[in-house]
Amino acid sequence: MKEHIVIRTVVKVFIPFIQLFALYVIAHGELGPGGGFQGGVIFGASIILYVIVFGIEDGRKRISEKMSDILSSTGVLIYAGIGVLCLFVGGAYLEYGSLPLGGYKIANSLGMYGIEIGVGITVAAVMISIFFEMARHDEYD
Amino acid sequence: MDLILLFFLVVCALAAVFMKDLLSATIVLVAYSLIMALVWMRLNAVDVAFTEAAVGAGITTVLIIATLSRTERMEADAGGRKGYFMRLVPIVVVVAICGVLVYGTMDMPDFGDPEAPAHQHVADRYIEKAYHETASENFVTAVLANYRGYDTLGETVVIFTAGLGVLLLLRRRRR
Numbered sequence: 001m002k003e004h005i006v007i008r009t010v011v012k013v014f015i016p017f018i019q020l021f022a023l024y025v026i027a028h029g030e031l032g033p034g035g036g037f038q039g040g041v042i043f044g045a046s047i048i049l050y051v052i053v054f055g056i057e058d059g060r061k062r063i064s065e066k067m068s069d070i071l072s073s074t075g076v077l078i079y080a081g082i083g084v085l086c087l088f089v090g091g092a093y094l095e096y097g098s099l100p101l102g103g104y105k106i107a108n109s110l111g112m113y114g115i116e117i118g119v120g121i122t123v124a125a126v127m128i129s130i131f132f133e134m135a136r137h138d139e140y141d
Numbered sequence: 142m143d144l145i146l147l148f149f150l151v152v153c154a155l156a157a158v159f160m161k162d163l164l165s166a167t168i169v170l171v172a173y174s175l176i177m178a179l180v181w182m183r184l185n186a187v188d189v190a191f192t193e194a195a196v197g198a199g200i201t202t203v204l205i206i207a208t209l210s211r212t213e214r215m216e217a218d219a220g221g222r223k224g225y226f227m228r229l230v231p232i233v234v235v236v237a238i239c240g241v242l243v244y245g246t247m248d249m250p251d252f253g254d255p256e257a258p259a260h261q262h263v264a265d266r267y268i269e270k271a272y273h274e275t276a277s278e279n280f281v282t283a284v285l286a287n288y289r290g291y292d293t294l295g296e297t298v299v300i301f302t303a304g305l306g307v308l309l310l311l312r313r314r315r316r
Binding site for chain 1: 187188190191192195196199200203204207208210211273274275276277278279281282283285286287290291293294296297298300301303304305307308311312
């Protein structure tokens with residue numbers, strides 16, 4: 001799709017806004033509809049849009065294999081890590097209220113925020129990896 | 142309004158099943174997913190509608206089209222006597238299961254009934270205490286991330302495992 005200059009220009013302008021919207025959806029999961037899962041899917045879709053318009057090699061230069069692999073496990077690590085952190089400070093697993101962040105309510109809210117970020121990272125990275133693997137042509141085909 | 146949406150839902154589903162061109166069937170499934178998101182909105186389930194629109198009309202379409210690029214575009218034709226049998230048995234099974242499900246829903250309580258068993262035990266506590274305990278105004282997110290945090294952890298691990306499975310199957314190192 002490199003020849004279609006209208007599509008290229010529009011997509012180049014739009015992708016930062018789509019990613020900003022995805023981050024907005026993740027961050028405002030507690031105030032409105034949304035949350036980690038939806039924001040992660042939108043973020044993954046923005047990167048997939050970039051790969052569709054600009055080609056797989058260009059997309060791989062932006063997000064290498066190593067990076068998408070590491071990112072997909074980082075999200076689960078963040079989620080489970082927050083749970084274990086709650087164990088260290090004396091509460092139950094995933095009981096964010098016992099974290100020393102300034103009160104039961106604030107700690108709950110910040111803990112939820114942290115795990116939504118973890119979910120968003122994993123979902124986005126997994127969508128990107130699956131799309132790259134499906135769309136790739138290697139010499140075995 | 143609900144009946145119009147349901148009618149279009151059935152039309153989209155039948156169209157997607159009867160089409161031979163799998164690419165067109167995928168696009169019809171996008172329309173199905175969009176109408177499904179509208180149905181969720183009518184049922185006041187906003188988070189679910191958001192997820193359905195994002196995942197159903199966005200990501201699964203892209204992934205299915207990417208998969209179709211690796212296989213055939215037209216559905217293979219099964220003709221003759223074996224084809225007739227292959228088309229008859231699924232119809233019978235699906236109609237039987239559909240009949241059983243409809244019979245099961247006749248006994249369900251009314252939609253939004255406050256006396257329904259699903260609204261009795263913990264739902265009241267979640268609705269009353271969600272803002273006071275978690276400072277979040279969206280109690281769907283409070284239930285997902287706080288009261289039922291284990292389930293969301295399991296869901297995240299499932300997504301991660303799915304990605305891992307696809308990578309293991311499709312990624313080949315150059316020897």
